[in-house]
Amino acid sequence: MVQIVTRSGLRLHYQTRGVGPVIVLLHPVGLRAAFWDPVIDALSDRFRLISPDLRGHGQSDVPATDFSLEDMARDVIDLIETVGTPPAIICGCSLGGMLAQAVTIAAPQIVRGMVVISAGHSRDDAGRKAVLARANAAMAGMPAIVETTLERWFSEDANPATVATVRAWLLEDDPVLHSRCWRAMAGLDHAGSLGTIRVPALAIAATDDKSVSPSVMQDLAARIPGADYKEIGGAGHLSPLERPKDIAAILGTFAEAVA
Template sequence: MLTVTVDGVPLHYRDEGKGPPVLLLHAFPLNGSAFDAQVKALSGRYRFIVPDIRGFGQSSLGEGPTEMSRIARDALALLDALNIDSAVVGGVSMGGYAAMALLREDAGRVSGLVLVDTQATADDAEGKARREANAKQALDAGLEPIVEAMLPKLVAAGPDSPPGREVATLIREASPAGVAAAQRGMALRPDSKDMLARYAGPALVVVGEHDAITPLAKAKEMADLITGARLEVIPGAGHLSNQEQPERFNAVLDSFLSSLQGA
């Protein structure tokens, strides 16, 4: 098992494939296995660096809220450990928040940006209160209420579909403490619109056609902020477009990554 220790916390990651490095940050409350379809299909052309965010998968949690800046610094430390100067940085949902935080931490390390089913805005007061309630529920009642509440919002095909069952399995692999820390960390994230407006590199913004959590309007807002950004809508997908429609998503991702090589 590959691990890197950051500030005393062991973090698990995968390093698979050959070619330009691509760092992928997973959605809440999943783990790096959420990118299995991308790694399997595209690792012949790209080197995928896929960490389990602290508190998820095989990574330890550490103390306090899992803030997006903390995830970003973990990812930068991983790139340092692998002697990778810069990489395409992509993230889904919470992973997108962390990708934007990494851009804020050190934009020079980002050779391309991929934002998937996410948003640039911070939580309002109601959203923060909801995250705190969800954090307490995870600690008090475990993960099954989270599975029941979140799954219909994550997968357009529904909980009983193959991607729905896959996502449910990944959620059940999380720990209540990791889930609570991530909820509290997401509540603390800043608005990232100013930072996206300053970003001068290539960018791909992807959204599922049926994403009700961060819908097309949110994706368009991000794409409009970044000069020259490419916006792609994945038909038949909800909030986890890379898992629900992997072939369509992989084609879009491959097209973007290959365009960077051409450039």
């Protein structure tokens, strides 16, 4: 992996593969750039794929204090402006999908198209309370939350080896950083800004997602002028890992049309 130093002073590590129109891929909370490897394998013959370890994840620097989704989005903006030959297509899953929205809203000039996979766009009081409860639970240590997280993220038919990989990644995480990420996600509030997005956009849901329902993704798409909506049947929250060929096919078709 290689790195940039963001305007925050943090080093952001990233991997890049392939040649062609740029797609920036943003991973879920607690995971890392390698989350996207199966999708990258399917697309690197046509596109240049850039996948960072988000701040505090993988090999990237860990902030010393709390941070917001907007802080994380600024890291991604720095990455695109530095090595992404903007405008780039931006695609994120879960936390990564929240950041894809934040980047597109804050810096539309560097975004050619946006793909959001299994990510919400706002929190009501109950949702905020549930997210903060996850933040508090993480402080007991990653082993205390890993099994409930995996149950929420994967479908019953998920490959056991894939689940084991994600379990190992989560167990390597720092619980304080994990808690801070959930606190950042508690502040999610893009509902009022999605209507300002003017780049091509696509929302992808998974029918067996226990975290973000298809109806939430349909609502997100409906709020963005001209946005499209797709579903992956039988997959859970981490559809890029459970069904990478399906995600790659949808993302590749979108990216070719946009690029």
